Amino acid sequence: MYRRGGVFTGEGVIPYTGEGSTVTAGSAVCTQIGCAYTGNEAVAYAAKQCNVDVVAAYPITPQTIIVERFSDYVANGEVDTKFMYVESEHSAMSACVGASLAGARVFTSTASQGLALMHEVMYLASGLRTPIVMGVVNRALSAPINIHGDHSDMMGSRDCGWIQLFAENAQEAYDLTIQAFKIAEDPAVQLPVAVNLDGYTVSHATENMKSLTDEDVARFLPPRKPIFKVDPSTPISVGGMALPEYYYEIKRQQEEALRQSRHVVKRVGKEYGDLTGRRYGFMEAYAMEDAQAAVISLGSTCGTVRSVAKRLRAKGKKVGAIKLWMYRPFPAEELISAIKGLKALAVMDRAISFGAPYGALCSDISSSLQNTEVKLKVLNMIYGLGGRDIPPATVERVYRDVLQAARTGKVEERVMFLDVRE
Amino acid sequence: MVAPKDLPLQELYAPGHRLCAGCGPSISVRMALKAARGPTVVVNSTGCVEVSTTIFPYTAWRIPWVHALFENTPAVASGLEYAYEALEKRGARKGKVDIIALGGDGGTFDIGIQALSGMLERGHDIVYICYDNEAYMNTGIQRSGATPRGAATTTSPAGKVIPGKRGGKKDLAAICAGHGIKYTATASIGFFTDYIDKVRKAIEVDGPAVVHVLAPCPLGWRSSPADTIKLAKMAVQTGIFPIYEVVDGKYRMSLKPGKLLPVEEYFKLQGRFSHLLRPEFKEELEEINREIEGNYRRILGLAGEQVA
Amino acid sequence: MKLGWREMPIAGVMFQPGSSAEYKTGDWRIEKKPLIDQERCIRCMICWLICPDVAIERVQKPYKNYQESLKEDYYHCKGCGICAAECPVDAIEMVEESRVVP
Incomplete structure (x- = not known):
């Protein structure tokens, strides 16, 4: 099904050798392209390859490179993505929720204060079961203001109902971003996923890594099939009021989806490993x-x-x-x-x-x-x-x-x- | 303008919702949907209309409807618009969708104004309707940036020394028109054919359009539920809520300028203004009268008209 | 019947459009209900349009020269009285709740 590794494509294809810290099992069966990316570039590139429909994002250090790179893709016509340059992270996540409800594949990224500003909307994203993928470039929270890496931002949002993955390096940031869409959009999951990468240490350090071809990503990640969508063809009401007699059941169901998502995380991690030789899991x-x-x-x-x-x-x-x-x-x-x-x-x-x-x-x-x-x-x-x-x-x-x-x-x-x- | 009898029979908004008897915002929503052009999606911010029309498992909406949060409705609507466009480009869906974003005055004038500004600046093809009942009615009548001067609310009570809300109402239409959008209008459910006409014009505009509609709240205004339409009409006739359009930056009055009704007539039907009719607040009432007239003249001036 | 958490619609989505019509709000009326005088009514349809509760129906039932009649929906009408207040020909009267109407 997948092309064998090591085929020269003119871009310096490196046959997979099984080296590298993230490898735990298997060997590659697909073409892998040797490249050097920072963690931010790797995430932007992964989102591009995942062919996202809508990106809504707001710049914040140290995440900016992600939105800059993606803007380049848009400006150069390399993607069909509609990029919404919103006026705040609150609106970024809100626009993502709207776009995801319409049935689109959606990506955003943020850091630190931006994540804190999104906090309210993160509960909405999980509560409305929107499979949004977000790159979170972990950074300290004010005060005092500090732009460098720590996990205060994500830890503050750890119980928002999102699946949370952490990447050690640019390679993992890339790999986990691709897997994140597949996990999020799985019919049994339908939940947003955050891919965390450490500010500067990962986001700004250029590392040798291997990327997949667009075709292999497309085969790994088929177009999203929403299980419900806000569209004139289906006149549904989403986000209504649930009083005490219903709210609890709806939230219990959401919690079960998050608990059960671990099976999907495991399956997708294995599938990705079978494809690339870099197997993931918990x-x-x-x-x-x-x-x-x-x-x-x-x-x-x-x-x-x-x-x-x-x-x-x-x-x-x-x-x-x-x-x-x-x-x-x-x-x-x-x-x-x-x-x-x-x-x-x-x-x-x-x-x-x-x-x-x-x-x-x-x-x-x-x-x-x-x-x-x-x-x-x-x-x-x-x-x-x-x-x-x-x-x-x-x-x-x-x-x-x-x-x-x-x-x-x-x-x-x-x-x-x-x-x-x- | 379309006469009521010629409006579409189809009810996109169902009965059985839990809004109060005589609710102005409910009327404003129903009328707006009579102006629908084709497939329409509504995004609704938190507020009376949202909570009362979708109490699980009963929804009053017969078209796709989304509620997200209080302050992010324009952003959610923007996301839907981009998604429809992106999906259409990929061949995953077909056909134009009209998007109506709906918010109350609190959700629009105050907490949601940033998201609204962003939506207008980016130029999304969305109609934003602000149903204005001049306070946070859903939480129990607290003052908002849309509460008029002198009105008593639970957070701007008419006390012994302070006669109701200090400061006036934001000029929402000017704020919106200031973004250079093609169409902004103020309207009143009391002038319903004019309002429906404006919503339709807003839908037909390519790009963002805003309709700010006055929708009385009997509970918060302490008025008779039967007077909802009457008060909406009087607000225009007294000049306290002039109705006009701003088309490509040009102001146009929706009614021929005439002699204004005394505002006291309007005030005396509403408990929220009753204190202003007491002798000790005579000066405040005079000041309010001057402000109303000044504002009315200002708008007329912008529209290039003279006071009759 | 109230559903358990496994059967609940995902995210509390309401899949049945306009389901609120099942919900009775007519018992909110406290004193009076509207009564339309078909004889007086000129079919301007203002009451139909301005009702906040969609509680005046246009029925395709001819009445004398008119193709349509207007009918009170007492299952939903909350008795606000806006229709009676705004009727240009005073064809709607708010009558005692106890009055038996046809």
Whole structure:
């Protein structure tokens, strides 16, 4: 069905070799084009290849390159997409909801304050079951104003009913964006998907990656078939008022769709892997089989964590690492089965949940452990706020702490704030 | 203008909705749909009309209808318009769709004005209708940017020292026309054939068009439900709500200028203005009278007409 | 019958256009209801157009020289009285709710 890899197409096709951090299984069966993109460019290019009907977006650092690149595609006639230059992120998401309800394939992207401004509309997008895909270039929230990467923005919107995927690098940002449309538009899902990439670290760093041909993307992702649409051919009323006797049932159904979407995320991740050799799913486990201590994180930090874990493994330390691709719906069961053999786990949170016992990821993991037989020590590390670098030396300290907890069975501090000046 | 008897029999708006007896906005919606040209979609912002016409599982709409939020109706409508265009280009659908965006005065004058401005600036082919009942009636009669000076609401009560709302009503038509759109109109459900005619003109314009229609609220105005049409008429006749069109930037009065009815006649039918007829607020009433006349003259001037 | 969450229409979408017509609002009337005098009525259709509740029907039933008659829809009429107030020939009277009408 798909063309074999390694065919020269004049654009420097690189035969797939199975290298790269994201590869977990299989080998490529389609043509892959070697290219160098920043995370933002990769997302814009993926959205272009997904042949979106409508884009409505508003510029915000560090997401701007996505809208700029897409504007180039529109200006050069490379896409049929209608690009709406809205007057705010609130209107961006609102226009996406309208366009998606009409049956269109819709894309937008934002960051930080923009995401916060969309907050209200994000609930609407999921509540009205609109399969919008959004690239979120994670950035700190004001005040003080800061344009650099952390996860405060998305963590503030984590319970809006969206599927949330996190990319480690440009390749993953590209791959996850293509998968996101297929997941979102699946008849059983019909929910919006956010593809998160770290501001600057991923969004602005140029990396070698491999892209698919337009034809392969089109075969992987056929045109959207809406299960209902706002169109004169179907005079339906959407977004009406549901009083206490109906509201709860409608929301319960929505929650079930989000919970069940994990099967689709898994299936699409496998399908994408069969096609490209880069298989996705809920998480990537590194050296977890016999690990006694591990670190779990989201986004670009996972690369640093994995490389430190590799070094420690070489020294004979029984450490592992987990990268979560899918944060919502939270893959509690699968995660527990991945960590159940551990003695201690360090959870990296790149955002503060103000006043909460832990950061958001750690809260999710801790509560998932409730009522299970799994007994392990959990350490929570807050790190990297406002773009504070997370160097390997810091991760080494995290492993030192988590190994110590594994050894002693004791956790000294419930939450640690890494690399903050005293 | 089409006489009522010659309007389409088809009711795109069904009975059984839960708006109050004598509701002006309900009348404004029904009349607007009598002007429909063909396949039409309505996007409705949060407000009385929205909540009362679609209480699950009963909808009063016989055409596709969307409610999103309070302040984003123009943006949602813009999204629909682009989607229809994009899908048509791809051969995924066919045929023109008229889009009517509908919002109350709170959703238009205040919280939604940014989204409206964006929609007008981008030039979407959408008709925006603001049904103006001059306060946030859905939440229980709070003052809005459309509440006229002196009107008592729950957040601009007529107290011992402050006689109702301070400041006047925004000039929505001028704000909209200021975007350089082809068609803006003010209208009143009291002059129904004129209003329906304006909605039809707005639909026929290629690009954005705005119709700002006065639609009395018996509950909030503290008036008799039977007086809804009468008050809508008197608001025009007293000059407090002049009706006119702005076509390609040119103002045109919809009624021949004549002698204005005393505004007291209009006020005395409404509880929200009753305090202004008390002796202690005589000066306020005089000031309001001056403002009404000044504004009326200003609009006449823009239309190149003289006061009779 | 009230549906369980599995059977609920997705996103609370209402797929049946104009279903509100099933809902009775006629019992909102407190004192009076409109009564149209077909004899007096000139079929200007103003009452039909201005009714906020779509509660005056145009019936294709000839009456003397007219092709149409107007009929009160008491299932939906909320009794606001706008029709009676605006009728140019006073052909609509608000009568006691208890009055038996044909």
